[in-house]
Amino acid sequence: MIADIESLRGVTLETLYDTPEGRLIKSCIQCGTCAGSCPHGEYMEYPPRRIIKMMQLGLLDKVFDSDSMLKCVNCYACMSKCPREIHLTEVLLQLIKEQTIMRLPVVPQELQKALENSYRYGNPMGESGRKRINWMQNLDVPVRILSQNSQPVDVLWFVESYPSYHPRGQDTARAIAKIFNRLNVDFAILGNEEKSAGECGMLSWESGLAESLVDYNMAIFTKYKFNQLVTSDPHALDAFLYRYKMFGFKAKVTHVIPFLWQYFDKLKPMLINKLHYSVTYHDSCCLGRHNGYYEEPREILKAIPGIKITEMVHNRSNSICCGGGGGGMWLDTYFKSQNIERLSDNRIKEAIETGADVLAVACPYEMPRFEDALKVAGYDGKMVVKDITELILESMED
Amino acid sequence: MNILVLLKMVPDVVEELKIGDDFKSLDRDWLRFILSESDEHALEQAIILKEKYGGTVTAVAPDAPELDDALYSALAKGADRAFKIIGEWDIYRSPGLAKVFSRFIEINNIMGEQTLILSGSQAIDDLEGEIVYYLAEFLGLPGCCVVTSVQYNPDSNCITLLKEFSGGLRGEFELSLPAVIGIQAAENPPRYIPIAKIRNIMKTQKIEEIEIPVEGIPNGLTIEKLFEPEVTDRAEILEGTPEEVARKLVEIFSDKGII
Numbered sequence: 001m002i003a004d005i006e007s008l009r010g011v012t013l014e015t016l017y018d019t020p021e022g023r024l025i026k027s028c029i030q031c032g033t034c035a036g037s038c039p040h041g042e043y044m045e046y047p048p049r050r051i052i053k054m055m056q057l058g059l060l061d062k063v064f065d066s067d068s069m070l071k072c073v074n075c076y077a078c079m080s081k082c083p084r085e086i087h088l089t090e091v092l093l094q095l096i097k098e099q100t101i102m103r104l105p106v107v108p109q110e111l112q113k114a115l116e117n118s119y120r121y122g123n124p125m126g127e128s129g130r131k132r133i134n135w136m137q138n139l140d141v142p143v144r145i146l147s148q149n150s151q152p153v154d155v156l157w158f159v160e161s162y163p164s165y166h167p168r169g170q171d172t173a174r175a176i177a178k179i180f181n182r183l184n185v186d187f188a189i190l191g192n193e194e195k196s197a198g199e200c201g202m203l204s205w206e207s208g209l210a211e212s213l214v215d216y217n218m219a220i221f222t223k224y225k226f227n228q229l230v231t232s233d234p235h236a237l238d239a240f241l242y243r244y245k246m247f248g249f250k251a252k253v254t255h256v257i258p259f260l261w262q263y264f265d266k267l268k269p270m271l272i273n274k275l276h277y278s279v280t281y282h283d284s285c286c287l288g289r290h291n292g293y294y295e296e297p298r299e300i301l302k303a304i305p306g307i308k309i310t311e312m313v314h315n316r317s318n319s320i321c322c323g324g325g326g327g328g329m330w331l332d333t334y335f336k337s338q339n340i341e342r343l344s345d346n347r348i349k350e351a352i353e354t355g356a357d358v359l360a361v362a363c364p365y366e367m368p369r370f371e372d373a374l375k376v377a378g379y380d381g382k383m384v385v386k387d388i389t390e391l392i393l394e395s396m397e398d
Numbered sequence: 399m400n401i402l403v404l405l406k407m408v409p410d411v412v413e414e415l416k417i418g419d420d421f422k423s424l425d426r427d428w429l430r431f432i433l434s435e436s437d438e439h440a441l442e443q444a445i446i447l448k449e450k451y452g453g454t455v456t457a458v459a460p461d462a463p464e465l466d467d468a469l470y471s472a473l474a475k476g477a478d479r480a481f482k483i484i485g486e487w488d489i490y491r492s493p494g495l496a497k498v499f500s501r502f503i504e505i506n507n508i509m510g511e512q513t514l515i516l517s518g519s520q521a522i523d524d525l526e527g528e529i530v531y532y533l534a535e536f537l538g539l540p541g542c543c544v545v546t547s548v549q550y551n552p553d554s555n556c557i558t559l560l561k562e563f564s565g566g567l568r569g570e571f572e573l574s575l576p577a578v579i580g581i582q583a584a585e586n587p588p589r590y591i592p593i594a595k596i597r598n599i600m601k602t603q604k605i606e607e608i609e610i611p612v613e614g615i616p617n618g619l620t621i622e623k624l625f626e627p628e629v630t631d632r633a634e635i636l637e638g639t640p641e642e643v644a645r646k647l648v649e650i651f652s653d654k655g656i657i
Contacts, residue, residue, distance in 0.1 A: 107590035119593050120432075121412065128412050130428065208594025 009246040013060065013095050024086045028052045034078035034088060039321050043340050044068040048078045048088050051096055060096070069093065069100040070108075070334070073343065074326030076289040080317055089290075090242070097326070098205040108334040111327050119209050122195025122216070123161035124330070132192045135163065135170035141181040145191035152225035154186040155259075156251075158240075160233040161196045162364035168371065168385075169364045175393040176232055176256055182270060182396060183263050187230070193220050198243070199235035210239075214247050221249070228252040230259045232389065234286035234363045235325065241291070255287055257362050257388060261296040264303070271395040274306035279391070280356035281309065282347065282370070283319035284363035297362050297388055304395045310354040312347075320347050324365035348373040352383060359385045399453035399550060399575075400510050403444040404499050404517040404529070405472070407431040407462035411522070422621045423488070433468040436518025442584035443548055444516050445476040451550050453512070454478040458502055460487035460495060466605060474591045474599045481506075481606045491524060491618030496532030501610045503537065512555060512575055519543045519580035530580035540573045543580035 008021065016022040028049075035047035046054060046068040054063050063069070072093055079089040086092070101107065107115075117126035136143055144153070157180070163173040180187050198213030229251050231237055240253040260267060279301055287293045294316045301307055314320045323332075323343030332342060348370055351359045359370055370385045409415060409424060410432040416425040433441075444455045457472040458481040459465055469480040483502060490498065503509060515537075520527035527543060534541025546568075547560035559571045562582055573579070636643045651657045 102592050104590075106586065109587060112587075112590040115590065115593075126412060128414070130413065206592060206594075208592050208597050212593055212597065 008091060011091075011095075013055075013099070016092070016095065021087055021091050024084060025052060025055070025092060027084050028056075028086060029084065031083060033081045033083065037077040037081045038072075039075060039077065039323075039343050039346075040071040040073065040340065043338065044071050048093065051092070052086075055092075060099075063096060064099045064103050067100070067104070069097040070104070070327070070331065071340070072097060072326050073285075073321045073323055073328040075285040075321035077285075077321070080289045094205045098207055101206060108331055110330040110333055114327075114330040115206055115209055118196050118198070119212060122213070123165060124196065125161065125165050127165050129195070130192055132159075132164045132194060133189075135159075135165075135173045136177075139174055139177060141178050143177050144188035146188045146224045147191055147193055149188070150224055153188040154227045155180075155188075156221075156224065156226035156229045157187050157189050158197065158229055158231040158233075158236055159189055159194060160231055160236045160364065162367075163232055164194075166364065166368060168367040172232060172364060172367070172387040172389055175387065175389040178393055179260070179267075179389060179396070183260075183266055185263075188224075188226070190220060190224075197231075197233070197236035197239040199233075199239040210243060211247075214244055218244070218247060218249060221251070226251065228254060230254050230256055232256040232362075232364060232387075234284045234291070235365070238286045238290060255291070255293065255362070257287070257300065258293050258296045260300060260389075260392070264300070267300075267392070268303050271304050271392065273395045273397070275304055275391065275395055276306050277358045277391075278308045278310060278354075278356040279358045279360050280312055280351050280354040281315075281360045281362075281388075282312070282322065282351065282366060283316055284361070284366065285319070285321050285325055287362055288319055289317055297360070300388060300392065301360060304391055307391070310356050312350040312354055314350060320350070322347060322363075322366045322369045324363075324369050329365055329369075342369075342373065342376070344369040344373040345377050348377050348379065348383075352377075352379050357383055358391070359383055360388050360391060361385060362388050399447060399451050400508070400513045401444045401447055401453055401455045402503070402508055402513065402515045403437075403441050403455060403457050403472075403477070404515065404533075405437045405441065405457055405459035405468065406434050406495070406518070406521055407459065407465050407468065408434045408521050408523040417624045417626065421623055421625070423624065429463075431462050431464045433471075434518050434521040434523075436520055436581060436583075438518070438588045439584040440516040440518045440581040441472055441475065441477070442586065442588040443581050445589075446585055447514070447548060447550060448476060451552065456481065456508070458483065458499070460490075460498060461485060462487070469605045470596055470600050470603070471591060473603050473605075474596045475589060479606060480603075481608050484607050484609050485612065489617050489620075490615065492526045492528040493532050493618040494615050496529050496536060497615045498610050498612075499529075499533055500536040501615075502608065505608075505610065509537070509576060514548075514550075514557065514575055515539075515578040517578075517580055519545065519582045527580065530578050534578040537576075537578065539576050539578050541578040541580075542571050542573060544582045545579050546581075546583050547585060548579065548581075 032049045035041045035049045041047045045066040046063045051063050076089045114124035118124050122129050162169040195216050198210040237255045321343050374380050410430040413428050413430050418425040448455050455477045456479045457477040460483045473480050530541050530543045542559055544562050545559045546562050549558045556572050556574050561569045636646050
């Protein structure tokens with residue numbers, strides 16, 4: 001279901017019909033499955049089905065002038081359900097989104113700040129680039145920084161912005177560092193040289209911002225020798241797997257959960273502490289629907305002694321987005337102003353209904369979104385949000 | 399309208415500020431520079447005026463690190479020309495910079511009947527807010543600062559301004575052009591410019607560099623000493639669990655006779 005990315009670099013809405021992708025779009029049967037599966041479909045003046053129709057009629061200007069595509073959270077739900085296998089989220093919606101953002105009379109403040117911060121500081125929160133490694137303070141295991149020791153390394157761990165700066169993300173980063181050490185992974189990080197992979201630029205399709213971050217990170221990558229790149233951010237995974245490829249990035253890229261799955265035989269005997277948790281797992285859109293990693297996270301969770309897994313009503317390919325993708329991370333206020341319920345508040349109710357006491361996640365956006373949602377929806381104290389790597393570490397540590 | 403907007407780069411406080419070895423300036427090793435926030439608003443207001451009433455916008459700034467980024471961004475937002483005044487401007491404070499700008503205006507023969515000069519009302523690196531009034535004085539023009547709204551009436555060639563006072567008071571002023579005004583906040587927050595557009599502007603447009611003779615320019619106030627706020631021992635951080643902290647708080651309150 002993945003589009004031929006290399007052939008898409010430089011494609012615009014004008015030239016889209018000349019590509020195999022465009023010919024796929026022409027085959028749309030207007031069934032409306034896309035609109036029906038979209039978590040924000042009911043709030044969009046132009047959900048995917050209508051966008052395709054407007055495109056066929058040459059009326060896309062009307063779509064650009066509405067804010068419909070601002071509400072797209074890049075969750076791949078429409079794309080995964082399309083009977084014609086049109087690459088909606090990967091191709092068409094991105095191009096529409098780019099035009100929407102360019103023509104918006106006013107970009108919502110929080111999104112604007114996140115985009116400007118990513119350009120200037122290399123992270124959406126506007127933190128100093130020199131504080132990127134601050135999560136390592138008080139860490140009692142070694143983490144090699146390539147600028148200090150540039151010996152070739154097996155795994156380049158791309159930490160990304162939320163794990164580097166957000167307090168709960170930092171907990172995850174520290175957990176990963178400890179697990180990698182226990183597994184004797186030969187790994188290193190870019191440290192303060194790293195800048196956001198640019199997924200915020202890509203998913204809200206600010207192509208200029210994305211390209212500037214791609215240019216930057218690609219130049220840094222060429223300085224060092226590594227066999228594979230591992231990241232705990234499924235959005236960064238997407239950026240490297242699909243967008244960076246257009247710019248000649250060739251290294252093998254994995255998310256930390258499927259990466260740890262490769263070490264499963266070594267990992268399992270280390271999981272010694274019994275955790276008496278009932279856990280429900282939220283499938284990240286990028287990790288699950290887009291890259292097909294549904295079972296690896298569940299198998300790892302099952303291997304932790306004492307953990308009982310219960311599934312939410314919507315799981316695996318039917319999982320409901322936390323609302324953080326596609327720039328949604330910075331559009332909560334905008335959605336609120338339109339009386340649109342936060343998707344994470346919606347999703348947390350499903351999690352609570354399972355009766356689980358831990359919501360396990362594998363994406364750094366989900367941690368703050370669901371922790372907020374627990375408070376907003378009045379379930380604070382009834383459930384905690386933990387990254388899978390935190391649960392692994394809890395079962396490993398003395 | 400012929401709109402001129404005066405810009406200045408200031409230290410970016412996202413980086414921690416450190417005082418340099420001379421105790422008179424900031425340590426520049428890690429310092430980054432960013433366009434002064436109220437200048438960002440002045441630029442936005444200038445572009446809004448151009449969109450409403452037509453004319454041209456010229457952005458001008460004394461040289462500083464990262465200034466090019468700010469000027470390209472101004473061009474991308476809609477400025478027609480961008481000037482960088484070459485030189486070392488660290489030691490010049492408001493009266494000096496106002497003189498530099500007035501010379502820039504004279505040399506480039508910018509003054510006309512419909513000229514409006516805008517700047518930010520205050521910058522975080524000096525909090526003086528004086529540049530507008532110095533410049534108005536040097537040019538013999540009316541000046542007004544802390545402005546939050548600008549309307550232009552082409553028939554009378556006058557601008558109507560809203561100026562903010564403390565306590566929530568606002569005053570309405572009318573000035574005839576040419577005039578100098580200091581913007582506190584633009585009508586709309588500074589707009590977003592897609593980075594692709596800025597990158598494209600960098601390839602297609604040029605920042606014009608200009609030199610200004612510096613003799614006879616006063617540098618204004620001289621900094622004698624920079625120092626960090628002195629630490630007093632009045633704050634005490636209570637450590638422990640919430641319950642322990644609460645218990646200690648109650649003890650302290652009852653010791654002090656508060657409860």
